[in-house]
Amino acid sequence: MSGTPSGTRKGAGASSGTPSDPPRRRGRPAGKRAGAAAGTRERILAAAREEFSAHGYDKTSVRSIGKAADVDAALVHHYFGTKDQVFAAAIELSFGPALELPGAMAAGGPDGMGERVARFMLGVWENGATRGPLLAIVRSAVTNERAAAVFRGLVGRRVLARVAGELRVPDPEFRVQLAAAQLVGIIMLRYVVKVEPIASASPEDLVAVVAPTLQRYLTDPDVRPGAAQQQRD
Amino acid sequence: MSGTPSGTRKGAGASSGTPSDPPRRRGRPAGKRAGAAAGTRERILAAAREEFSAHGYDKTSVRSIGKAADVDAALVHHYFGTKDQVFAAAIELSFGPALELPGAMAAGGPDGMGERVARFMLGVWENGATRGPLLAIVRSAVTNERAAAVFRGLVGRRVLARVAGELRVPDPEFRVQLAAAQLVGIIMLRYVVKVEPIASASPEDLVAVVAPTLQRYLTDPDVRPGAAQQQRD
Numbered sequence A, B: 001m002s003g004t005p006s007g008t009r010k011g012a013g014a015s016s017g018t019p020s021d022p023p024r025r026r027g028r029p030a031g032k033r034a035g036a037a038a039g040t041r042e043r044i045l046a047a048a049r050e051e052f053s054a055h056g057y058d059k060t061s062v063r064s065i066g067k068a069a070d071v072d073a074a075l076v077h078h079y080f081g082t083k084d085q086v087f088a089a090a091i092e093l094s095f096g097p098a099l100e101l102p103g104a105m106a107a108g109g110p111d112g113m114g115e116r117v118a119r120f121m122l123g124v125w126e127n128g129a130t131r132g133p134l135l136a137i138v139r140s141a142v143t144n145e146r147a148a149a150v151f152r153g154l155v156g157r158r159v160l161a162r163v164a165g166e167l168r169v170p171d172p173e174f175r176v177q178l179a180a181a182q183l184v185g186i187i188m189l190r191y192v193v194k195v196e197p198i199a200s201a202s203p204e205d206l207v208a209v210v211a212p213t214l215q216r217y218l219t220d221p222d223v224r225p226g227a228a229q230q231q232r233d
Helices: A036-059 A062-069 A073-080 A083-094 A098-106 A113-126 A128-143 A145-165 A171-190 A202-219 A227-232 B034-060 B062-071 B074-080 B083-094 B097-106 B114-125 B126-143 B143-163 B172-192 B203-219 B227-230
Strands: none
Touching: A036 A062, A036 A073, A036 A083, A036 A128, A036 A202, A062 A073, A062 A083, A062 A145, A073 A083, A073 B062, A083 A128, A083 A145, A083 B062, A098 A145, A113 A128, A113 A202, A128 A145, A128 A171, A128 B126, A128 B172, A145 A171, A171 A202, A171 B126, A171 B172, A202 B172, A202 B203, B034 B074, B034 B083, B034 B126, B062 B074, B062 B083, B062 B097, B074 B083, B083 B126, B083 B143, B097 B114, B097 B143, B114 B126, B114 B172, B114 B203, B126 B172, B143 B172, B172 B203
16 A cells, blocks of 8 residues: 555654554554655555455464565564554554544534434445455454454544543443444444345435434433333332 | 264154254255254254354364264265255254244234343343354354355344244334344444443343334334435435
8 A cells, every 4th residue: 555665674763653643552662653664664554454354363463464564574563563453553544434433423413413423334334445444353353352352442442432522421431332333233234244125225224214223322311321220229 | 962972874764854943955865863863963063063163164164063073074964964054053053042032022012022122132142051152153154254144044034034024014124134233233242342331231221222222123114214215305
């Protein structure tokens, strides 16, 4: 995807990351991504995404990513750390479009929020270019506990927590997860298992039937985690 | 799981299947499951379920199933046919409890249907003994296209179509799939990816918040696949 296959040496330059960079763990080298080095990092990341997409989490190694990017495995470690950290960066790249959700959701206040969320998420999945890498990530997260942990941490922090932060109601995390569950299920049936008629329904028809569900989860005061217990006590 | 490790010879006895037997494909031997032979078939099936659970669809072969059941691979073919057909039988065994859903749903008419369905399905997944094999099947269906096709065919025919048959509203398949999507998403977030707080919510609290969603999908006349288009035309 990216170019500039030069400058793979360590210690080149010294710039700080951009504000959109993922948080870097302690003990990892930092501030070495100026100019040509940034090209190398991007090339490794693109290779990582392709490797994880094509072979899944289990069958992808730091070594195979290095090979695909035509660099030494040590350089992959240098830029990203462990396999899990490369995987997290690859998820972040694949989830790029979905990371815009909190902004899209906040744009119009509570009214019509369910509809906006449904339309946004279906739009991301209807786009063939973004769907492939997303599917690959989901498959890895479903089949491997470690991949699931990375996925949970990143999606939880970057999407769910931010979406929850936009809600002005009690139990925002629980609500966001109920809404996410509805969308995840539709994604599973429509794009992964491909059951008819849901696989061929128009996106707008799905938005129309799903929007009231999401609206209720995200805004209805009666939705709360301890509801059943409180009623019975 | 099953006993009687005797009688692996072919052609033993000649009985017809019970009414609950899965449909047999043409070209496959039939009517050979009386007495000891039935024990062998069950032993192979139990081994198949364990192999698919432990190693997934990709890494399980008719040969490995035969080995686990201590019979020749030819005998696995003899009783079940292809790998996909053994997989279908293993799904059917694992989905045993879920196959009762149509009956449970039909038992009380439209009122409270959403709540009954939610409670039934969460009950199946809360049971540790049934959850393991179900998770294994879901993982295989998510990662392998052929496994997905077998899963789609069997779950579609044995669960979704029957549930749809209980509904007295237009577009029953679409409705049932919307309800299934909601439950599948909850299963994914709660049991597979294990996101908090949904992973630790009490089953009854989940039933309470999800039941109105399922009720609407299954019974509300406004839910229909072409709703958005009709409104806009």
